Amino acid sequence: MTIEELRVRIDDLDRQLVELLSERARAAQMIGHLKAATSLPVYEPNREKIIYANVRATNKGPLPDIELTHIYERIIDVMRALQRNELASERHARETGAASAEPGPATGIGPETEKKP
């Protein structure tokens, strides 16, 4: 295989990766929605341990576990931010909907969870 052919393959893998990451983000958003309804916290260290264990168990190389973990730390950071956004947006909607005297969420995070339609 030439460098050019390998790059075509990588671009194709990247498109698949973006689709999987988007699907994972939608699931994280739905969890954020359910957490908003049940007052569960966004940060759940035990759940994150399970995620990392699952990732390491699936890994057959060539990336060392530590490098894959580095990638996953970033993925989880981003998903957590999305979930916080979802929660803030839900709370804001509830408070506004109930015409409550409470102030909006103090997080400074707006309701713009989605950038694209």
Add this chain to the structure above:
Amino acid sequence: MTIEELRVRIDDLDRQLVELLSERARAAQMIGHLKAATSLPVYEPNREKIIYANVRATNKGPLPDIELTHIYERIIDVMRALQRNELASERHARETGAASAEPGPATGIGPETEKKP
């Protein structure tokens, strides 16, 4: 869908993500191998621009482009390290094979590109 069902779905998506990342890493390693043979540099800013453009063009949300870019910055960092490793390992093999008086690669990176078989 309950939180538990969504988590089962996420664990499944993570396994698919690890497989795609591993396949991407194998392709990056092969490119590293070809670069070693042709003395091409590991860091190619124009190629990286194409990767980011491809990622943004594929993105249909819910992650904002900027968050997806954050994840990709980490992916590319890790792949670049893997490619540097591949290059250092190839150069080391060439130098050792040629019984040259040249010292080994000054990168401090060993030939352990693969942690797992």
